[in-house]
Amino acid sequence: MIMNKLFKRLTFLIVVFTISACTKDFDIINTNPNAPDTVPTSYLMTNAQTYIMTTLRNNGLGGRMGMLYAQYWSQLALTDESRYYVFSGLTNNSFRDLYLNLYDLQDIINKCKENPEENGASGYAPNQIAVAMIMQAYTFHIMTDIWGDIPYSEALQAKVNTTPVYDQSEDIYRSLIEKLKEAINLIDVSQPGMRGDIIYTGNMNKWKRFANSLIMRIGLRSGDLNAVREAAPNAFQSNDDNANFQYAATGSAINPLYVDWVENKTLGKQFAVSKTLVDYMLNNNDTMRLAAFATNLEKNPNKPAIYRGLTYGLTNNNSILEFFKGVSLQTERIYKADASTPLMNYDEVLFILAEIDNDEGKFREGVKNSAMNWGVEKASAQQLADEIEYKGLESIINEKWVANYMQGIQGWAEYRRTGYPELKAPVDGYHPSAMVGDLVVPNRRQYPPDESQLNGVNYNKTVEKLLDPGGQQQTPMFWQK
Template structure:
């Protein structure tokens, strides 16, 4: 009897295990640290963490002469020629490519929207990069172990690919129940992502105004039709945090490291101060005597007294949680003002004037939080829209608006020639840089493709700071 009982118990156990094998097999054999579906939104968040570096830089702020150095003036004298782009490929671009190439988890939000956001960010990062270096690895890049020595694609190819990515993102976005998780900048709001993608598309198109105006016009209007930013609340403004790992770059420099190394440049203050620009008290602090004074740009030898005599970068912009403005509504309005003046959109000077004035007002609100002073500022004869000088006026106001976003301000200076700036005396052959040199490692890591890239510069030149990019047509 005892043997029969044991046998029946064993039989019952086998039956129970068999009936539940499907229930337990997946949990036993699945490694929780290696999911079969990628969290696309976490990869997107990782890429977003790199966004502030596109603006906050001790190099980019000097090319358009927003800031001058109170000490260690090498950066404002263009001493560094070669800059490394590897971290973009191994960091945010690798994360975004994984979103585009792997099976995603729909629990993180519509897969179509995860892919669309990844495409917008990929286009944005590559736009920033190609406007710094020119030709870059694109079609053969991001292949991992399969391809360590990718060819360089022309800047025109990268722009064309960027427009295509942004077209696909705009068409692929699902508006209904479209929120995605883990989004640092827009909290998953896909409508804002759609506006951002189209605004980036429009700004990229305007960059072609000298080299390919027909394509620029076409792409500009396509983006405008698809829907761009309509308010400052749509701005791509990276939200720095009260956390040492994610705090504002300028807070780290000034407060955490005690480096009062950056002052407003003399060219910037000399333009803003006579116009009583309401943005100036935000951009810079008064000096020890209570005045706004810009520091001579590109001094060969710093003066220890400069810190007290000039206006350091404004304290409101170097708080731990100060946002980093990257793509903005005012920027889009300046673009539309210029497009109207160029004849790319209708309305001529009437439309150009309206967009220009709204852009200035929107910029003042963005930087100061108020419209106070905007009407009086716009009423000044130098600021009032003048059809004969409109392109210059738009460019100068765009330059002011893009303050601290040095790489973007530098790109617009190269494209338009405004504002009129003078290079740091005796630096780089008395030339303001027009690009940044490739990583020196490429000369040995990717020799033949590097050499082909340098040989392909559309207007000739060497791998240095003075060679013009494709859209920077002489």
């Protein structure tokens, strides 16, 4: 969806009112940044979806954390983050921006509850509330998987709360399942859907399926298999149900990787596809999906393709030396201006069902649908699925990892939960300031330093419970293996 001048103007107004509502210390999650009352809820939804996906898939939180920690990518230069140095500015900005957009979603909920008829031009009010709740659940789920305990129950209160408590991650998980069920029950498919919705363009049947699929993901990770089984019949049924965000060729909703890599001329200077991923896929003869992920180094079209990943966790000098020997970069499909990016796909539902029932058939269906989702023809996708060896949980998670390419935070979470795939500790060792002990990858992200100043009492109570309050990266999540 291309945002027109009116939307840009309204987005500007939202930013202006947001900043004016904040304290001089930019107290983000502890201040209510209300948008002006005249902004339609449809614009709030477009704005929230756009900037949530931008924050999660940009060069920062998406590239320099998620795609590195899951070892889909390796850093080419300034390789500190692949060796687990944490830039405080990136963490501060990501934490702040996600809460700002959660506020936009809460604003939709509040407006539709208080004045359903007045806001009816953007869709049937309960449907609007449901979409906003599902997007909030998606966002909070990812945030608690990154940081663990976070402000949740008091974070989006209508009245200004300068010191929201940090809720336990396990409690947040339970609440999210209930919130998703509540959202599902609100949906009336006979009534108009949410306008301004980029993901499903207001198709409420698909929002129902997405909500049930999210319940399956959250339920599996937290061990609530009853919730998984209850949601499964109404979850995604095919790739047609996939939740994807479509970037625009121009304007505010342009792919952030296009801006970072093409417009800012950094393509091939920051990331290459990781050797961990390339080697795994080559060993499985999975070259058709690999061709969608990584560039072919063989320039002669009459010769077999060559793919070579960059070793993970090199120092700057060693990374540059390996780069000059030839490594595969990301394909244009990943960074083109109007690319689409997944929130969750049908193949993940199949892998979840395969795991809880040790179902080889569902596993192979998951591989096939993932391959088709990446542009592989059905017959070739079926052949790939038939030929991959099945070894239970290891195979399921390994292939789920491949299918989750571009969802780096999910790949990282599944490794923490199961120990698969076989990721590598940084080859050249940890950054001198990394505080991860002997972990292969961090168990969580350090909290934003701003929080120690803006919400110090609750921040201190939370970090005191961690194994390593100084580094905060070693304490496992409640759902970890």
